[in-house]
Amino acid sequence: xxxxxxxxxxxxxxxxxxxxxxxxxxxxxxxxxxxxxxxxxxxxxxxxxxxxxxxxxxxxxxxxxxxxxxxxxxxxxxxxxxxxxxxxxxxxxxxxxxxxxxxxxxxxxxxxxxxxxxxxxxxxxxxxxxxxxxxxxxxxxxxxxxxxxxxxxxxxxxxxxxxxxxxxxxxxxxxxxxxxxxxxxxxxxxxxxxxxxxxxxxxxxxxxxxxxxxxxxxxxxxxxxxxxxxxxxxxxxxxxxxxxxxxxxxxxxxxxxxxxx
Numbered sequence: 001x002x003x004x005x006x007x008x009x010x011x012x013x014x015x016x017x018x019x020x021x022x023x024x025x026x027x028x029x030x031x032x033x034x035x036x037x038x039x040x041x042x043x044x045x046x047x048x049x050x051x052x053x054x055x056x057x058x059x060x061x062x063x064x065x066x067x068x069x070x071x072x073x074x075x076x077x078x079x080x081x082x083x084x085x086x087x088x089x090x091x092x093x094x095x096x097x098x099x100x101x102x103x104x105x106x107x108x109x110x111x112x113x114x115x116x117x118x119x120x121x122x123x124x125x126x127x128x129x130x131x132x133x134x135x136x137x138x139x140x141x142x143x144x145x146x147x148x149x150x151x152x153x154x155x156x157x158x159x160x161x162x163x164x165x166x167x168x169x170x171x172x173x174x175x176x177x178x179x180x181x182x183x184x185x186x187x188x189x190x191x192x193x194x195x196x197x198x199x200x201x202x203x204x205x206x207x208x209x210x211x212x213x214x215x216x217x218x219x220x221x222x223x224x225x226x227x228x229x230x231x232x233x234x235x236x237x238x239x240x241x242x243x244x245x246x247x248x249x250x251x252x253x254x255x256x257x258x259x260x261x
Contacts, residue, residue: 019046020037032076059090130171146170147172149180161217166246199235205255224249226249
């Protein structure tokens with residue numbers, strides 16, 4: 001089917017109109033044809049992270065299609081985590097999360113883990129506060145008025161969001177953490193500024209659906225599969241130093257274990 005549209009001023013719209021081709025002779029619905037072709041433009045680098053797609057109304061008018069068709073196309077792109085919702089636009093192209101397969105045989109933090117995989121780690125601090133929390137205190141075996149550093153961060157690899165984690169640190173054990181800005185590796189800060197070497201941890205992994213906060217971080221348009229890691233990290237003196245709950249995007253992580261008989 002020919003595409004009819006006035007000359008666009010939007011360079012992204014101009015690109016789409018020059019490259020999209022819909023076919024009446026196949027049984028594939030128009031929205032799937034559009035979704036596949038736009039995904040190919042993203043994969044090929046023609047549409048890059050940060051590029052904004054035209055609104056449903058604008059693209060529907062430009063392609064002489066219904067808004068429902070464009071909406072279904074954009075929904076499919078969001079479900080594939082290719083674009084994120086954007087005010088006034090059809091969506092914004094996002095950087096695809098790298099697919100990683102970290103080993104679980106040794107205690108290490110996110111920073112070390114990503115560097116071992118050849119990725120550049122970084123963090124975005126969402127919340128940092130010294131708190132008193134009765135539930136957290138019970139986990140650490142501390143009195144209810146004990147103080148902890150609470151840190152909520154988005155962990156990124158090559159600038160792609162990989163996890164949203166909430167961590168608590170016992171300030172009675174590591175008081176110097178109160179001065180830490182939350183950027184970089186917690187394990188390195190504990191070692192270099194607090195004189196604490198973490199020796200072992202109890203960790204559980206379970207499948208969950210993303211919460212609204214996690215979906216916003218990962219660019220999910222609806223709850224998506226994630227891995228919830230809960231870790232209690234101890235010092236060489238068997239003192240609990242860190243309790244962390246990290247939600248990792250399920251489309252980016254594959255954990256592998258080597259099992260022996």
